[in-house]
Amino acid sequence: MADLKALSEAVIKGDQKTAVEITQAAIDEQMAPAEILEEGLICGMNYIGARFKANEVYIPEVLIAARAMKMAMEILEPKLAEAGVKPLGKAMVGTVKGDLHDIGKNLVIMMLKGAGFDVTDLGVDVSPETFAEKAKECGAQIIGLSALLTTTMPAMESAIKGIRESGITAKVMIGGAPITQAYADKIGADGYAPDAATAVDIAKTLL
Numbered sequence: 001m002a003d004l005k006a007l008s009e010a011v012i013k014g015d016q017k018t019a020v021e022i023t024q025a026a027i028d029e030q031m032a033p034a035e036i037l038e039e040g041l042i043c044g045m046n047y048i049g050a051r052f053k054a055n056e057v058y059i060p061e062v063l064i065a066a067r068a069m070k071m072a073m074e075i076l077e078p079k080l081a082e083a084g085v086k087p088l089g090k091a092m093v094g095t096v097k098g099d100l101h102d103i104g105k106n107l108v109i110m111m112l113k114g115a116g117f118d119v120t121d122l123g124v125d126v127s128p129e130t131f132a133e134k135a136k137e138c139g140a141q142i143i144g145l146s147a148l149l150t151t152t153m154p155a156m157e158s159a160i161k162g163i164r165e166s167g168i169t170a171k172v173m174i175g176g177a178p179i180t181q182a183y184a185d186k187i188g189a190d191g192y193a194p195d196a197a198t199a200v201d202i203a204k205t206l207l
């Protein structure tokens with residue numbers, strides 16, 4: 001049986017090959033994609049995050065762990081998406097201007113896809129204008145904004161302002177490590193989620 005603890009360890013070590021192999025083995029064994037994600041990949045990345053915060057590992061270690069997680073995600077993502085029976089709604093998600101963190105955003109996207117949402121990934125460093133333009137283009141019902149830096153939190157407020165001024169009626173959901181419900185209320189977001197799993201619940205209530 002595929003060992004999810006070993007998968008976490010492969011992410012922690014930045015061992016792409018093993019991370020992909022165990023993920024594939026778990027998929028082949030019909031393990032639930034959400035379990036592979038939560039107990040294997042997210043668990044490993046959270047550990048690296050805590051050690052980075054404690055200055056026990058540095059940016060290169062974090063980057064190789066993030067790369068291993070991304071490689072494994074590439075094969076897991078279609079399985080998460082397959083779990084959705086039919087699109088629940090249309091969403092688009094991006095990391096706000098000035099912010100290059102995308103691991104959490106990608107998890108939110110994968111979980112939304114897994115829950116059956118049709119999701120457009122806007123990438124990172126997304127300007128308020130781009131959020132508004134793309135929402136019009138793809139007809140998103142939910143626009144997700146992610147920020148990981150206290151310095152990029154204000155870009156969320158600018159994005160919401162730009163979206164509202166463009167007459168777009170889509171609901172805006174925000175999240176990211178420094179974000180709180182109080183901040184979401186302050187800047188006029190329609191929803192806030194502390195993690196990717198809750199993001200799915202909130203997105204469903206916003207439809």
Ligand code: B1M
Nearest residue numbers: 049100101102103104144145146149150175176177195196
């Ligand atoms: Co950066 N970084 N980083 N970093 N980094 C943090 C965020 C930091 C807390 C580390 C620290 O100092 N302790 C700190 C921010 C401090 C602050 O602002 N208060 C920090 C810093 C300072 C920086 C740089 C400025 C460092 C430097 O260059 N001096 C720089 C900034 C670059 C930039 O963006 N302009 C930088 C760079 C980097 C790397 C490139 C090395 C790398 C990013 C790789 C990548 O994303 N491709 C990196 C990483 C990996 C981290 C940490 C270690 C981990 C972040 C992560 O991926 N966590 C992070 C420390 C930490 O969090 N402990 C840190 C795992 C991920 C699953 O969690 O993204 O929180 P998270 O997402 C969660 C929830 O927040 C939520 O769901 C996700 C899953 O459950 N969520 C949403 C996220 N978005 C959501 C959206 C939603 C709903 C929920 O709705 C739409």
